[in-house]
């Protein structure tokens with residue numbers, strides 16, 4: 237093709253960086269543009285963000301925030317981390333995407349690395365996809381293929397995603413009801429109740445059990461090592477597959493590579509996403525051992541984008557930086573600092589739950605939404621995991637000084653919320 241055969245169109249330059257310096261109207265009109273053009277499934281966004289460095293974000297009006305949410309447990313290395321930027325940029329300039337008819341060096345290296353940090357035995361395998369819900373869809377297919385027509389067990393208050401299979405595993409009725417029938421027959425049992433699980437398993441028709449070692453969306457509820465070991469024993473005894481959903485609590489967030497490792501057990505299947513790509517959309521389903529890895533046969537599952545070179549480069553940069561910068565140690569130390577600093581800091585804080593940098597601050601009433609708003613005005617991004625629980629899931633690079641700034645601010649935020657809510661009541 238000659239150069240002249242390419243049609244030259246005049247394309248208006250889009251302000252994709254969205255910086256308010258390039259688009260002075262953005263700070264005023266983003267809300268209206270959003271509601272006019274984007275599907276309303278997320279409600280109204282809290283702000284329009286334009287830039288991030290380290291643990292800090294800047295919005296369209298030029299305000300900056302300390303981010304203690306990290307895109308909901310995603311940005312393990314924070315924003316614009318040089319190692320991540322370098323890896324993704326280099327890969328973008330080398331080979332961005334190929335079909336899964338082919339493999340690439342990064343895909344091979346990432347699978348090897350993931351299996352190694354998961355301490356997966358010989359014969360284990362990784363399947364790469366683009367999100368947590370997709371990772372769980374693949375796991376669900378493995379479970380269903382393991383025992384055809386079998387039921388699946390999930391835990392009360394679990395969240396496993398929004399696609400129809402993962403949604404079937406998700407507890408909240410409001411999410412499920414409009415879309416029934418869903419992609420699997422699921423029975424929910426209470427967490428920490430091994431007898432309830434045993435009661436279901438002993439009926440002999442259960443194909444698999446899905447568990448989050450720390451239930452994130454439920455309000456950051458860590459499950460005990462004893463219970464998790466019992467779940468492992470019972471699923472093995474009844475030939476049901478044990479799937480650990482580590483989409484939120486995995487990839488180092490609890491201070492270990494994977495949260496189930498604290499219980500000293502091995503899953504049959506593990507699902508990952510969020511921090512895996514450090515901000516690049518990526519998920520993975522890991523099968524442990526040759527028998528589980530052989531359940532899905534060629535043609536039974538697939539994806540166009542999953543495991544493409546860009547995603548694998550991002551994930552390799554995340555894992556190697558966590559290793560080289562000893563970030564698992566930082567996660568443990570800063571997590572403990574937050575627990576120590578927040579516990580008892582104000583009468584309205586009842587408890588701080590969780591492990592590493594996945595923490596739930598239990599409040600004495602349904603004021604988490606108000607606290608999130610007050611925190612935002614004071615320059616902190618946090619989230620309400622449920623009406624009475626604040627969730628903290630910051631980047632793994634959070635410093636002591638950054639953690640302390642939130643610890644110092646929280647009592648004042650709780651006082652301010654208390655004053656406003658009691659004013660409204662009177």
Ligand SMILES: Cc1ncc(COP(=O)(O)O)c(C=O)c1O
Nearest residue numbers: 367368369395396397483484509
């Ligand atoms: C434990 C867990 N599983 C699955 C998902 C779904 O992941 P995604 O939103 O990437 O589809 C989430 C998302 O919050 C999650 O926390």
